[in-house]
Amino acid sequence: MPNERLRAALLQQGLTVAALAESIDVDPKTVERWITKDRTPYRRHRYAVASRLGLDETYLWPEALTKEQVTSVSDSEIITVYPHRWSVPRDAWGRLFSEAEDEIGILVYSGLFLAEDNGAQRILADKARAGVRVRVLLGDPDSSPVAERGTDEGIGDSMAAKIRNVLVLYKPLNTVENVEIRLHGTVLYNSIYFADDQMFVNTHVYGIPASNAPSWHMRKMPGGELVTTYRESFERVWEGAKPLQPGA
Secondary structure: OOOHHHHHHHHHOOOOHHHHHHHHOOOHHHHHHHHHOOOOOOHHHHHHHHHHHOOOHHHHOOOOOOHHHHHHHHHHOEEEEEOOHHHOOHHHHHHHHHOOOOEEEEEOOOOHHHHOOHHHHHHHHHHHHOOOEEEEEEEOOOOHHHHHHHHHOOOOOHHHHHHHHHHHHOOOHHHOOOEEEEEEOOOOOEEEEEEOOEEEEEEOEOOEOHHHOOEEEEEOOOOOOHHHHHHHHHHHHHHHOEEOOOOO
16 A cells, blocks of 8 residues: 555655655655555664654654554653652753744643743743744633642642732733633643643642652654653643633
């Protein structure tokens, strides 16, 4: 069967077989066989094609990676594990967002520590003005999951109050073009902060404030599945969240 995903990717990006072959230093006939006969390239060529097209290797050749390879690559996506969110260096958040070129995403209940950081807010606004899409998901202060989280942490209504405080702090940011803020009512198992292919995941632990829970710094790698899994979770929450009107 032909590899229609590879064929479609070339058409969408306006690339010819010859152009792709030249960019990765192989014979055009080899690329033709990858497409028409669904031949699986060597791993170095799969990686080169995926990088050139900006796609996951596993999307173009779903059966190519063994379970052991996927596990190994996914493990390599983890850069650092911090025992607590508060142990993440303060400037690491600024570096994460300042390196974004396409998209920034934040999924939290309140994320008050970030909203109170004027430097981080300035970076988010500057990036949005430069054309980077900035999406922020905050917990709906009137939702039952937020109330339950407050109870779990032993702070009661303070969780909803923190979110309302964040909404006030984010009012200037919410007027910037390319910034979108939505309220969600989902049960969060993790807070997610990403910028392009880099990501911080702050796990949620029952009875423990998010600031005391572990955080992972990760970077997406072709063939890895960790970052992709968390990105998919972010998108699912985003789809069901309620848009906050600019300036609200």
